[in-house]
Amino acid sequence: MVQAYGADTENDSAEPQRTGSGSRFQNLRDRWTRDKGIWRRGIVLAVCSVLLTLVMVFHAEIPNTIGNLGSLIETFLPWIGLFIPLLLILGLMRRSATALIALLLPVVAWLNLFGGLLTDKSGSGGDLTVATHNVKADNPDPAGTARQVAESGADVIALEELPSGQVPAYEAALADRFPYHSVQGTVGLWSKYPMSDTRPVDIKMGWTRAMRSTVTTPEGEVAVYVAHLPSVRVKLHAGFTANQRDDSADALGEAIADEQLDNVILLGDLNGTVNDRSLNGVTSQLRSTQGAAGDGFGFSWPASFPMARIDQILVKGVEPVSSWTLPATDSDHLPVAASVEL
Numbered sequence: 001m002v003q004a005y006g007a008d009t010e011n012d013s014a015e016p017q018r019t020g021s022g023s024r025f026q027n028l029r030d031r032w033t034r035d036k037g038i039w040r041r042g043i044v045l046a047v048c049s050v051l052l053t054l055v056m057v058f059h060a061e062i063p064n065t066i067g068n069l070g071s072l073i074e075t076f077l078p079w080i081g082l083f084i085p086l087l088l089i090l091g092l093m094r095r096s097a098t099a100l101i102a103l104l105l106p107v108v109a110w111l112n113l114f115g116g117l118l119t120d121k122s123g124s125g126g127d128l129t130v131a132t133h134n135v136k137a138d139n140p141d142p143a144g145t146a147r148q149v150a151e152s153g154a155d156v157i158a159l160e161e162l163p164s165g166q167v168p169a170y171e172a173a174l175a176d177r178f179p180y181h182s183v184q185g186t187v188g189l190w191s192k193y194p195m196s197d198t199r200p201v202d203i204k205m206g207w208t209r210a211m212r213s214t215v216t217t218p219e220g221e222v223a224v225y226v227a228h229l230p231s232v233r234v235k236l237h238a239g240f241t242a243n244q245r246d247d248s249a250d251a252l253g254e255a256i257a258d259e260q261l262d263n264v265i266l267l268g269d270l271n272g273t274v275n276d277r278s279l280n281g282v283t284s285q286l287r288s289t290q291g292a293a294g295d296g297f298g299f300s301w302p303a304s305f306p307m308a309r310i311d312q313i314l315v316k317g318v319e320p321v322s323s324w325t326l327p328a329t330d331s332d333h334l335p336v337a338a339s340v341e342l
Helices: 002-013 020-034 043-057 069-075 077-094 097-102 104-118 142-150 164-174 243-257 277-283 289-293
Strands: 128-134 156-160 180-184 187-191 195-200 210-217 220-228 233-235 239-241 264-269 311-316 319-325 336-341
Touching: 043 077, 043 097, 043 104, 069 077, 069 239, 069 277, 077 097, 077 104, 097 104, 104 289, 128 142, 128 220, 128 264, 128 311, 142 156, 142 164, 156 220, 156 264, 164 180, 164 187, 180 195, 180 210, 187 195, 187 210, 187 220, 210 243, 220 243, 243 264, 243 277, 289 311, 289 319, 289 336, 311 336
Parallel strands: 128 156, 220 264
Antiparallel strands: 128 336, 156 187, 180 187, 195 210, 210 220, 233 239, 264 311, 319 336
């Protein structure tokens, strides 16, 4: 009897066999730790991680001499991060510790470049709210598009790609809310506050696609620029055709450098991102409201699936408070808006 009781007690006190997810995790861990090739496999994946890191860290060193390759990569630079989860999946499939450890390099590089855009930096208030929208030349509802942008609560609105035949429709739709306005070529500016010293800006295109005006707000004067830089294309035989845009960006940068007012706001479709070194003539003088006070990347084009922030609100001498994209209109771009303190 005593022996039987002792045997039962010994069986009861034995550690129960592990089952379920804990057992599967332990089996997986054991397989990895017993695998002698865990460090030898995945060398190619590790090299890919290193190359990906080099592209992100040294993107400004990629030459533009062949098809403007550097500018093309910088236009879609945030999307390079999509290779990271792909490399992670492949590293797990290969059961390679080398590949997974090397993956930390592009993760750190991407977060260093774009991690700040993942947090909401927007505040409340602001002295002036501005908006800009490339309305698309063949917009089927110009009046409706104008009213949609006006509903953002903006004090100043810039519109680009205005065909002369549709200008009256935009003027009529905005007349009640914006008593001051000017259209120069294919760009226009509407304001709730008085405008003066309004004139076209020569950006070396042969016709007017940029302008500037002094907007006198209750907090002081602001030089407001509106610009629509030349379009870019990606062609197999020519690469990234951005040379005309680059020349116009340099001319716009020179005009802004000559500006006499301290407070400057640039609104428009620059057909490029702030990462693109070819826009340095402009971006070296101004800072992006989206980067300073936005929530996320604020991609604005194409409206159906935004992949790049080419519609910009850039400022100098004023403090960005918030920046955001507006709902889609009948254009292929999303409108963007920002509030600033003067």
